[in-house]
Amino acid sequence: MNMTWIAGLLVVVLLAAGAAPRAAADGKKGPDHDKRIAWWREARFGMFIHWGLYAVLGGEWEGEDYGKEMGGASAEWIMLRAPVPREKYAALAKQFNPVRFDAGQWVSVAKAAGMKYLVITAKHHDGFCLFDTNATDYNIVDATPFQRDPIRELAEECRKQGIRFGLYYSHAKDWYHRGRSEAKRPTDSYVKMVQAHMREILTNYGDIAVLWFDMGDRFTSINTSYGRIVRKLQPNTLVSGRLRGSEGVSDYKNMPDRTIPPGNVDADTETPMTMRLNWGYDRDDDNWKSVKEILELLSLCVCRGGNMLLNVGPTPEGTLMPEEIERLTAVGKWMDVNGEAIYGTTRGPFGYDFEWGAVSSKPGKLYLHVLKWNAKGIKLHGLKSTVARAHLLADPKRKLTVDQDVEAGTITILAGTEAPDANISVIVIETEGEVTIDRSATGKYHWDKSHHRKPAKARAKRSRRR
Ligand code: FHN
Numbered sequence: 001m002n003m004t005w006i007a008g009l010l011v012v013v014l015l016a017a018g019a020a021p022r023a024a025a026d027g028k029k030g031p032d033h034d035k036r037i038a039w040w041r042e043a044r045f046g047m048f049i050h051w052g053l054y055a056v057l058g059g060e061w062e063g064e065d066y067g068k069e070m071g072g073a074s075a076e077w078i079m080l081r082a083p084v085p086r087e088k089y090a091a092l093a094k095q096f097n098p099v100r101f102d103a104g105q106w107v108s109v110a111k112a113a114g115m116k117y118l119v120i121t122a123k124h125h126d127g128f129c130l131f132d133t134n135a136t137d138y139n140i141v142d143a144t145p146f147q148r149d150p151i152r153e154l155a156e157e158c159r160k161q162g163i164r165f166g167l168y169y170s171h172a173k174d175w176y177h178r179g180r181s182e183a184k185r186p187t188d189s190y191v192k193m194v195q196a197h198m199r200e201i202l203t204n205y206g207d208i209a210v211l212w213f214d215m216g217d218r219f220t221s222i223n224t225s226y227g228r229i230v231r232k233l234q235p236n237t238l239v240s241g242r243l244r245g246s247e248g249v250s251d252y253k254n255m256p257d258r259t260i261p262p263g264n265v266d267a268d269t270e271t272p273m274t275m276r277l278n279w280g281y282d283r284d285d286d287n288w289k290s291v292k293e294i295l296e297l298l299s300l301c302v303c304r305g306g307n308m309l310l311n312v313g314p315t316p317e318g319t320l321m322p323e324e325i326e327r328l329t330a331v332g333k334w335m336d337v338n339g340e341a342i343y344g345t346t347r348g349p350f351g352y353d354f355e356w357g358a359v360s361s362k363p364g365k366l367y368l369h370v371l372k373w374n375a376k377g378i379k380l381h382g383l384k385s386t387v388a389r390a391h392l393l394a395d396p397k398r399k400l401t402v403d404q405d406v407e408a409g410t411i412t413i414l415a416g417t418e419a420p421d422a423n424i425s426v427i428v429i430e431t432e433g434e435v436t437i438d439r440s441a442t443g444k445y446h447w448d449k450s451h452h453r454k455p456a457k458a459r460a461k462r463s464r465r466r
Contacts, residue, residue: 028247028248029248029251030248032235033251036235036236036238036251037238037251037252037268039116039164039209040117040209040210040238040251040252040268040307041268041344041346042116042343042344043116043117043164043307043343044116044302044307044308044342044343044344044345045113045114045115045116045298045302045307045308045310045335045342045343046110046115046116046117046118046119046164046166046307046308046309046310047110047113047115047117047118047119047309047310047311047312048119048120048168048272048273048279048309048310048311048312049106049118049119049120049121049311049312049313049314050076050121050124050168050279050280050281050311050312050313051120051121051130051150051280051281051313051314052076052121052124052126052128052130052280053089053092053093053096053126053128054075054076054077054078054079054124054126054280054281055096055098055280055281055313055314055315055316056092056095056096056316057075057078057084057092058075058281058282058283058284058316059072059075059078059278059280059281059282059283059284059285060078060283061078061082061084062082064082065284066078066081066082067277067278067282067283067284067285068277068278068282068285069276069277069278069282069284069285069286069287074277074278074279074280074282075278075279075280075281075282075285075313076124076125076126076278076279076280076313077125079125079126079175079176080125080175080180086175086176089126089176090138090143090176093128093138093140093143093144094143094144094145095316096140096144096145096146096316097144097145097146098146098150098314098315098316098317098318099146099317099318100317100318100319101146101148101150101153101314101317101318101319102318103150103153103154103156103157104157104160104161105320106118106154106157106314106320107154107157107158107160107161107163108161109320109324109325109328109329110163110328111161111162111163112328112329112332113310113328113329113331113332113335114331114332114334114335114336114339114342115163115310116163116164116343117163117164117165117166117209117210118154118158118163118164118165118166119166119167119168119210119212119309120150120151120154120166120167120168121167121168121169121170122151122167122168122169122197122201123168123169123170123174123197124168124170124280125170125173125174125175125215126174126175126176127170127174127175127176127177127178128140128143128176129197130150130151131149131150131151131152131167131200131201131204131205132149132151132152132200132204133196133197133200134196134200135192135193135196135197135200136177136193138176138177150318151167151205152204152205155205155206156206159206159207164207164209164210165205165206165207165208165209166208166209166210166211166212166238167201167205167208167210167211167212168212168214169197169198169201169211169212169213169214170213170214170215171194171213171214171216171223171226171243172186172214172215172216172217172219172223172244173214173215174190177190177193178190182217185219185222186219186222191222191225194226195225195226195229198211198226198229198230198233199229199233202229202230202233202234202237203233207234207236207237208234208237209237209238210237210238210239210240211230211237211238211239211240212240212242213226213227213239213240213242213243213244213250214240214242215242216242216243216244216245217244218244220244220245220246221246223243223244223245223249224243224245224246224249226243226245227239227243227245227249227250228249231249238251238252239251240252240254240270241253241254241269241270242254251268252267252268252269252270253265253267253268253269253270254269254270254271254272255269255270255271255272255306257272257273257274258271258272258273258274259271260273260297260300260301260304260306260308260449261301261304261305261306262304262446263304263351264304264305264347264348264351265304265305265306265347266305266347268307269305269306269307270306270307270308270309271297271301271306271307271308271309272309272311273297273301273308273309273310273311274289274311275288275289275294275310275311275312275323275324275327276288276289276323278313279311279313280313281313281314281315281316281321282313288323288327289327290327291327291330291331291334291423292422292423292424293449294310294327294331295331295334295423295424296371296423296424296447296449297449298310298331298342299341299342299357299358299360299369299371299424300353300358300369300447300449302341302342302345302347302360303347303348303353303357303358303359303360303369304347304348304358305346305347312324312328334421334423334424337393337394337421338393338394338421338424338426340367340393340426340428341360341367341369341393341426341428342360344362345360345361345362345367346360346361346362347360347361348360348361348366349361349366349435349437350382350437350441350443351442351443352382352442352443352444352445352446353443353445353446353447354368354379354380354443354445355372355374355379355445356368356370356371356372356373356374356378356379357369357370357371357372357424357447358371358447359380361435363434363435364430364431364433364434364435365428365429365430365431365435366383366428366429366431366435367393367426367427367428367429368380368413368426368427368428368429369424369426370419370424370425370426370427371424371447373418373419373425375416375417375418377403377412377413377414377415378412378413378415378427379410379411379412379413380410380411380412380413381408381409381410381411381441381443382409382437382438382441382443383409383411383429383431383435383436383437383438384409384436384437384438385431385432385433385434385435385436385437386404386431386432387402387404387411387429387430387431387432388430388431388432389402389429389430390402390413390427390428390429390430391427391428392415392420392425392426392427392428393425393426393427393428394420394421394425394426395420400413400414400415400427401413401414402414402429409438409441411429413427413429415427
């Protein structure tokens with residue numbers, strides 16, 4: 001994980017040093033913004049679900065694989081990328097009968113993983129509505145043999161199990177209702193349909209925690225009209241960063257897909273992350289991230305001040321994949337022990353990472369997320385406060401030996417020869433009084449985990465071409 005000095009310097013520039021953990025609410029977002037977004041700042045970790053007609057195809061059309069693992073867009077883009085003619089794609093609805101769908105199970109998997117909110121695709125770019133709507137027949141209740149409304153079932157389950165419920169909605173791209181070119185201004189009837197959807201979504205399903213707009217186009221005033229409906233009908237609903245409405249309409253920023261902040265962020269920021277390459281279900285994408293990789297991404301994201309929305313792409317039968325359940329269960333076990341270092345924390349006060357990992361914080365406390373254990377001690381520099389005590393989240397009763405060299409400005413914590421957690425161990429430092437840091441301190445380490453790995457098959461394809 002060592003970096004060259006040049007890259008190190010770049011990182012120092014990217015990482016905003018300083019102790020102020022969170023920027024005050026942007027005035028344009030209104031006086032209630034801090035109150036509205038408080039739960040989201042506490043939550044830090046949520047589940048993203050991409051589910052729709054594309055699941056039936058699993059990334060393949062007429063024997064060709066269009067998944068991201070083949071260098072394509074992503075399985076849910078197949079209608080555009082194959083391309084699948086509109087009527088043939090719409091006919092897939094007759095095959096979409098996810099009888100094994102169990103909202104209770106999906107929500108309990110998210111809950112057991114330690115996720116505090118869930119966001120599912122009500123309508124993706126293919127225009128198919130996964131909810132009951134009067135504004136188009138192209139929806140799961142009217143067009144499929146399934147005839148149930150999974151959005152309603154999930155909304156109810158989330159309420160029952162105490163998870164916040166949010167909806168993704170593709171407002172700009174809609175290959176079925178709007179056509180394939182977003183360069184043209186949407187027709188009035190398209191805009192009216194989206195506005196009708198907004199009203200249905202915000203009145204028929206109880207509290208909507210987040211409306212996750214995606215890939216907004218340049219028609220700012222139209223986009224703003226959608227955001228305004230949200231504000232009017234459910235003033236507490238958070239609006240994602242990709243609406244592209246006028247300033248202040250979105251409540252937080254979104255990082256590019258699968259990208260954690262490269263350095264500290266003070267604005268409310270969320271990373272959408274995949275567990276493998278594709279968002280939607282893909283039959284043969286085996287590029288699964290390991291539990292360790294997922295936890296590293298979550299830890300680093302949180303240590304830099306961001307939330308993470310981790311995606312699952314359920315099957316056309318309505319089930320989560322065993323690989324997803326397995327990973328989320330393991331993540332949940334880690335969260336049971338180490339959740340204190342995630343929930344309600346803000347970014348670490350340093351403007352750099354450490355050789356062993358990174359830091360998240362709460363008033364008077366620092367959480368050292370140790371990605372690389374060192375039997376000789378975990379060494380930290382740049383902290384001016386005196387350390388009152390330190391312990392492992394995995395072993396709260398055992399006080400750790402702390403060697404604080406005030407002159408050198410270093411702290412070494414001896415926590416044993418073996419890492420208590422094979423993935424990430426967390427050490428908590430409590431300081432005397434509030435955390436103060438030495439602003440002149442710098443560091444040269446950066447955990448470069450901002451991008452997921454490149455599709456192996458696509459790489460192979462490209463190199464064959466050369
Ligand atoms: O095109 C979509 C993609 O299918 C997926 O929904 C992601 C999730 O953040 N958003 C878009 C690309 O940025």
